[in-house]
Amino acid sequence: MLRYLAYGLCVVMAVVSLASVLWLRSGAWAVAAVVFIALAWLGTLDLLQRQSTLRRNYPLTAHFRFLLENFRPEIRQYFIENDQDEVPFSRQQRDLVYRRAKNVSDVVPFGSELPMYGSSYEWINHSLAPAHAASHDFRVPVGEERAQPYAASVFNISAMSFGSLSANAIRALNRGAKLGNFFHDTGEGAISRYHREAGGDLVWEIGSGYFGCRDATGRFDEARFADNAAEPQVKMIEIKLSQGAKPGHGGMLPGAKVTAEIAATRGIPEGVDCESPAAHSAFSTPIGLLEFVERLRARSGGKPTGFKLAIGHPWEWFGIAKAMQETGILPDFIVVDGAEGGTGAAPSEFINHVGLPLQEGLMLVHNTLVGIGLRDRVRVAAAGRITSGFDIARALAMGADWCNAGRGFMFALGCIQSRSCHTDQCPTGVATQDPARWRTLDVGDKAERVFHFHQNTLKALRDMLGAAGLEHPMQLGPEHILRRVSPTEVRSLAALYRFLEPGELVGGVPEHAVFRTFWPVARADSFAPPARVRTMEAAKSH
Numbered sequence: 001m002l003r004y005l006a007y008g009l010c011v012v013m014a015v016v017s018l019a020s021v022l023w024l025r026s027g028a029w030a031v032a033a034v035v036f037i038a039l040a041w042l043g044t045l046d047l048l049q050r051q052s053t054l055r056r057n058y059p060l061t062a063h064f065r066f067l068l069e070n071f072r073p074e075i076r077q078y079f080i081e082n083d084q085d086e087v088p089f090s091r092q093q094r095d096l097v098y099r100r101a102k103n104v105s106d107v108v109p110f111g112s113e114l115p116m117y118g119s120s121y122e123w124i125n126h127s128l129a130p131a132h133a134a135s136h137d138f139r140v141p142v143g144e145e146r147a148q149p150y151a152a153s154v155f156n157i158s159a160m161s162f163g164s165l166s167a168n169a170i171r172a173l174n175r176g177a178k179l180g181n182f183f184h185d186t187g188e189g190a191i192s193r194y195h196r197e198a199g200g201d202l203v204w205e206i207g208s209g210y211f212g213c214r215d216a217t218g219r220f221d222e223a224r225f226a227d228n229a230a231e232p233q234v235k236m237i238e239i240k241l242s243q244g245a246k247p248g249h250g251g252m253l254p255g256a257k258v259t260a261e262i263a264a265t266r267g268i269p270e271g272v273d274c275e276s277p278a279a280h281s282a283f284s285t286p287i288g289l290l291e292f293v294e295r296l297r298a299r300s301g302g303k304p305t306g307f308k309l310a311i312g313h314p315w316e317w318f319g320i321a322k323a324m325q326e327t328g329i330l331p332d333f334i335v336v337d338g339a340e341g342g343t344g345a346a347p348s349e350f351i352n353h354v355g356l357p358l359q360e361g362l363m364l365v366h367n368t369l370v371g372i373g374l375r376d377r378v379r380v381a382a383a384g385r386i387t388s389g390f391d392i393a394r395a396l397a398m399g400a401d402w403c404n405a406g407r408g409f410m411f412a413l414g415c416i417q418s419r420s421c422h423t424d425q426c427p428t429g430v431a432t433q434d435p436a437r438w439r440t441l442d443v444g445d446k447a448e449r450v451f452h453f454h455q456n457t458l459k460a461l462r463d464m465l466g467a468a469g470l471e472h473p474m475q476l477g478p479e480h481i482l483r484r485v486s487p488t489e490v491r492s493l494a495a496l497y498r499f500l501e502p503g504e505l506v507g508g509v510p511e512h513a514v515f516r517t518f519w520p521v522a523r524a525d526s527f528a529p530p531a532r533v534r535t536m537e538a539a540k541s542h
Helices: 001-024 027-048 053-057 061-070 072-080 091-103 167-180 224-227 259-266 286-299 316-328 350-355 356-370 387-399 407-413 443-469 513-518 533-540
Strands: 122-124 137-142 150-153 155-157 204-206 235-240 251-253 274-276 305-309 331-337 380-381 402-405 482-487 489-492
Touching: 001 027, 001 061, 027 053, 053 061, 072 167, 091 407, 091 443, 122 356, 137 259, 150 155, 150 235, 155 167, 167 274, 167 407, 167 443, 204 224, 224 235, 224 286, 235 286, 235 331, 286 305, 286 316, 316 356, 316 513, 331 356, 350 533, 356 513, 387 443, 402 407, 407 443
Parallel strands: 155 402, 204 235, 235 305, 305 331, 331 380, 380 402
Antiparallel strands: 122 482, 137 150, 251 274, 482 489
């Protein structure tokens, strides 16, 4: 049969070439014999094995399918996909980052390639009286009432741990942050020696594993926390509740990957499986979370302290907001991570179907703080697919004070979106612990690229704001961003979404479906589902 043709030919040629070697004593036939005998042997193994039906039915030829399948992402990325196809970042988005990182011209000739009459097209209107900001170094004060306040850039490096990223990637990111005077979030993997080398500003992220501040049993160690938090390089403390890539999902670093260096960084035993639980052990209620915020703020010497979360059940977030009202304890900042994913690998269901996307999550947090009259006392940051000045402008218009980017800065390091972060075979040395790969990443060159990407993006933001007649990103509001919702209809974000008035939640419940349903039943003393939700779930189960 035809499906065995390749295998049969290799068997025949193996016999012919071997006979020719014995008869003619030819070097060329010897080479051919080695090749065809190897192929015949592989085909025979295909026929005898039982794990793959495809290989048994198509000995030898099945391997060509596997080979092409391995190169499918690259073939699609380089030759097939449209410049605007976001999978998850479009070629146009990546090219913009590459150009700005390399500090070369990013101008686009001959008009836009975006479908301006297609739904979801967005833009900012320009002004007939343009403005011009004196500087592109836009700053946001955080923790002004604290002993050690911080002025954050409106664009910073999002949480990416050493272990997920390579040593040289961490070095380059932090050196770039030092050059540009913006902050570098450590990720939950603790502060490594590579974070410390260049001296760039750090936001220390503390996850449920309490890496860098844990005892032998994996619980929070206040003394170890205080020692690391006292470092001048650490500017703010961030408690990680959940992340966009896999909200509500813990993690496990296999013992084989827990090297001596990672063990020393995280404060865990070398060669032993390292678990990041799905939930924290230091608190279990909204009030407990805020008390933990206050505890860390005090033990860090008054550094701004907040938390990061991907929004899920609305009543849980509302419970935190009510806890702020009841206790008077406020986080200095809240980072809203979008469910668009991130640098962390996760199960497909979590990547595609768990958690709120950034815009909805950001608006819920912003609206809630406005509604309880605390928005001016708590800063809000947005993290999720930020690569351009317009991305920053849109997030700020929807309620953010600043933006964090992870994958955008990975592109600045040279990431080509090969999507092999979880395999330890990153082709650019960014997301790997293989020394043969990450040592080829030139720290000096890539740090300059990180710096230029940050600077050129903020310059683009400044110029775009000036065209709109604005001098600072804080002047942006939802009325400035327009979105096409059909071929004949355009709405501003202010018209598309319901934005609460200051104090509106204090006097009652607004006519907003989510607030009307979940705000009255949310509790400051529990993350548990309210009785109404439990009743509905019980009814469905029967």
